[in-house]
Amino acid sequence: MSALTTRKLLLAHRPSGEVKDSDFELVSSPLGEPGDGEILVENLYLSLDPTNRIWMTDAPQYMPPVKIGEVMRGIGVGVVVASKCEGFAVGDAVAGMIGWQEHACGRPELLGVQRVERIPGVPLTAYFGVLGVTGGMTAYFGLLDVGKPKAGETVVVSAAAGSVGSLVGQIAKIHGCRVIGVAGGPEKCAYVTDELGFDACVDYKKGGLDEAIRAACPEGIDVYFDNVGGAVLDAVLANLSLRARIVICGLISSYNQDSVPGPKNFEQVLMRRARVEGFIILDYGARFAEAGAKLAEWWQVGKLRYRETVLDGGLEMAPEALRRLLRGEKKGKLSLRLSARAE
Amino acid sequence: MSALTTRKLLLAHRPSGEVKDSDFELVSSPLGEPGDGEILVENLYLSLDPTNRIWMTDAPQYMPPVKIGEVMRGIGVGVVVASKCEGFAVGDAVAGMIGWQEHACGRPELLGVQRVERIPGVPLTAYFGVLGVTGGMTAYFGLLDVGKPKAGETVVVSAAAGSVGSLVGQIAKIHGCRVIGVAGGPEKCAYVTDELGFDACVDYKKGGLDEAIRAACPEGIDVYFDNVGGAVLDAVLANLSLRARIVICGLISSYNQDSVPGPKNFEQVLMRRARVEGFIILDYGARFAEAGAKLAEWWQVGKLRYRETVLDGGLEMAPEALRRLLRGEKKGKLSLRLSARAE
Numbered sequence: 001m002s003a004l005t006t007r008k009l010l011l012a013h014r015p016s017g018e019v020k021d022s023d024f025e026l027v028s029s030p031l032g033e034p035g036d037g038e039i040l041v042e043n044l045y046l047s048l049d050p051t052n053r054i055w056m057t058d059a060p061q062y063m064p065p066v067k068i069g070e071v072m073r074g075i076g077v078g079v080v081v082a083s084k085c086e087g088f089a090v091g092d093a094v095a096g097m098i099g100w101q102e103h104a105c106g107r108p109e110l111l112g113v114q115r116v117e118r119i120p121g122v123p124l125t126a127y128f129g130v131l132g133v134t135g136g137m138t139a140y141f142g143l144l145d146v147g148k149p150k151a152g153e154t155v156v157v158s159a160a161a162g163s164v165g166s167l168v169g170q171i172a173k174i175h176g177c178r179v180i181g182v183a184g185g186p187e188k189c190a191y192v193t194d195e196l197g198f199d200a201c202v203d204y205k206k207g208g209l210d211e212a213i214r215a216a217c218p219e220g221i222d223v224y225f226d227n228v229g230g231a232v233l234d235a236v237l238a239n240l241s242l243r244a245r246i247v248i249c250g251l252i253s254s255y256n257q258d259s260v261p262g263p264k265n266f267e268q269v270l271m272r273r274a275r276v277e278g279f280i281i282l283d284y285g286a287r288f289a290e291a292g293a294k295l296a297e298w299w300q301v302g303k304l305r306y307r308e309t310v311l312d313g314g315l316e317m318a319p320e321a322l323r324r325l326l327r328g329e330k331k332g333k334l335s336l337r338l339s340a341r342a343e
Numbered sequence: 344m345s346a347l348t349t350r351k352l353l354l355a356h357r358p359s360g361e362v363k364d365s366d367f368e369l370v371s372s373p374l375g376e377p378g379d380g381e382i383l384v385e386n387l388y389l390s391l392d393p394t395n396r397i398w399m400t401d402a403p404q405y406m407p408p409v410k411i412g413e414v415m416r417g418i419g420v421g422v423v424v425a426s427k428c429e430g431f432a433v434g435d436a437v438a439g440m441i442g443w444q445e446h447a448c449g450r451p452e453l454l455g456v457q458r459v460e461r462i463p464g465v466p467l468t469a470y471f472g473v474l475g476v477t478g479g480m481t482a483y484f485g486l487l488d489v490g491k492p493k494a495g496e497t498v499v500v501s502a503a504a505g506s507v508g509s510l511v512g513q514i515a516k517i518h519g520c521r522v523i524g525v526a527g528g529p530e531k532c533a534y535v536t537d538e539l540g541f542d543a544c545v546d547y548k549k550g551g552l553d554e555a556i557r558a559a560c561p562e563g564i565d566v567y568f569d570n571v572g573g574a575v576l577d578a579v580l581a582n583l584s585l586r587a588r589i590v591i592c593g594l595i596s597s598y599n600q601d602s603v604p605g606p607k608n609f610e611q612v613l614m615r616r617a618r619v620e621g622f623i624i625l626d627y628g629a630r631f632a633e634a635g636a637k638l639a640e641w642w643q644v645g646k647l648r649y650r651e652t653v654l655d656g657g658l659e660m661a662p663e664a665l666r667r668l669l670r671g672e673k674k675g676k677l678s679l680r681l682s683a684r685a686e
Binding site: 059060061062229238248249250251254259260261262263264265266267268269270271272273274275276277278279280283 | 402403404405572581591592593594597602603604605606607608609610611612613614615616617618619620621622623626
């Protein structure tokens with residue numbers, strides 16, 4: 001195995017605006033062997049997530065920024081190809097912080113990957129997507145634990161056609177809420193209402209956002225699950241019910257901007273006695289089993305629809321994949337196939 | 344009594360920027376007599392509060408805006424001079440929405456005033472100030488119910504020399520917190536540390552606000568009680584502890600501005616998983632007795648220091664009093680004596 005090589009994408013520059021290929025450096029190195037307590041993982045699918053863009057900056061954030069010259073941080077799934085670590089056998093699937101690289105080698109707990117208990121019939125990408133931390137887990141805890149919707153309340157979710165938003169809305173419907181999505185373009189909006197079953201969807205690219213939100217939520221917004229920030233957040237702030245809850249899960253509209261104006265309708269937090277709360281899924285590790293079981297149950301009985309876009313092109317495609325994610329040029333969950341061995 | 348006249352300040356124009364005398368119209372009218380179920384109150388002290396400025400606008404807010412031509416809304420205390428309402432006798436003190444007028448006449452519940460259970464030795468202004476809704480009540484519920492500080496945590500409060508802020512910090516000290524004030528100018532800061540017993544006070548007028556907040560809170564800010572918004576809020580957002588709580592009680596820095604930029608460090612709500620919650624004291628009416636008893640107890644044993652500025656000049660002084668409040672040109676709680684009968 002030591003005669004083989006593997007490739008990694010290192011962070012070469014902190015991006016300004018949209019990510020460029022030249023912000024990364026593609027390097028090849030000999031494929032090592034795992035030492036005691038370590039595993040060697042062949043990475044199969046890389047998840048593309050808005051948080052990748054956060055990790056590339058050195059702004060204060062919820063994890064240490066990726067250092068210049070380090071392997072770019074990324075979530076995904078892989079398969080164990082060599083193991084000197086108890087509890088991990090060759091052929092096991094692992095999910096977590098696999099990195100923007102073809103192989104990951106190290107102690108599982110230091111890498112930040114966990115062994116996947118595979119469920120028959122469930123594709124590997126589901127373990128970071130519909131059942132995992134970049135999809136279902138985030139929707140589940142963010143909506144239910146932070147947003148605390150009650151049956152009959154109006155729930156609004158932005159990026160409603162995306163990996164997290166699509167599930168937030170469906171979980172809110174399961175809990176008896178009226179659900180309004182916000183998405184970009186007629187195709188995505190039709191998907192949100194016709195396939196996901198939301199009660200309505202506002203097209204933020206159409207113009208008249210404030211009026212459209214108001215018209216869709218005549219009794220005000222009780223829970224807003226925010227993935228985007230910016231103009232959508234402001235339109236929501238102008239239409240809050242008393243004691244509304246706003247889950248700040250992401251602020252994707254600002255991630256490609258070096259300087260961002262704050263929400264101009266912020267004073268409505270005071271006027272409507274709203275609660276605005278930041279939410280990061282990694283805080284919920286101790287309860288992943290609870291959410292995983294519930295999500296799998298809903299999914300298997302057809303209550304959660306989910307679509308994904310899997311790109312090909314190998315590791316060198318990752319920067320372009322991230323650009324497409326942040327432009328919204330994808331359908332549902334976006335991932336990148338890293339290996340021909342991926343199913 | 345019907346031969347007498349009384350004066351009122353009506354809202355004549357919605358102000359732009361700083362309030363002008365001409366935004367009000369001073370009118371005289373015959374003093375009526377109370378009808379069935381009504382009381383006639385001679386207003387003694389008018390409380391000046393940042394929320395007066397909010398009520399003058401027609402922006403979406405937590406109560407209906409004062410209409411053009413209506414008596415300006417204001418909190419204060421008065422004495423019953425005629426009563427056809429059971430439970431209210433001539434000579435009783437009342438507190439609540441007395442209005443910017445020399446007398447208030449109507450049903451107590453429609454006026455929005457309550458009978459005061461006077462405590463011996465307690466001055467009348469205390470019933471809207473240190474023990475009331477423009478001081479102690481707001482500090483008590485905002486800090487303890489919304490901020491939920493724990494002993495040993497770092498609490499920051501803005502407008503720390505003011506009516507609410509001075510009490511927030513002292514209540515936080517009673518609960519074992521490390522307390523940092525933010526106030527304008529060396530005199531106010533010295534008062535906050537030397538007389539109120541805060542651990543430190545940052546002078547926001549001195550420059551270097553971000554660095555000063557950081558230096559005063561090296562382990563981060565656990566609870567921020569915000570009365571001002573603006574640059575202080577941004578400096579706090581840049582220095583939050585994990586799962587910090589931000590009580591939005593007021594945003595006074597913006598009240599004289601027609602258009603306000605939002606908090607530019609808003610993304611730190613996400614990064615630090617902070618909770619930002621709007622708070623209006625009027626929601627806590629059912630629990631006023633609880634807070635009143637606790638505040639009176641602390642005050643009577645000397646645990647709450649409190650100072651006030653009482654202006655003279657009668658009703659026509661009210662617009663100038665509000666200007667001084669919003670400029671910070673006062674010490675502690677600001678009120679206006681409306682009657683020579685006031686103690």
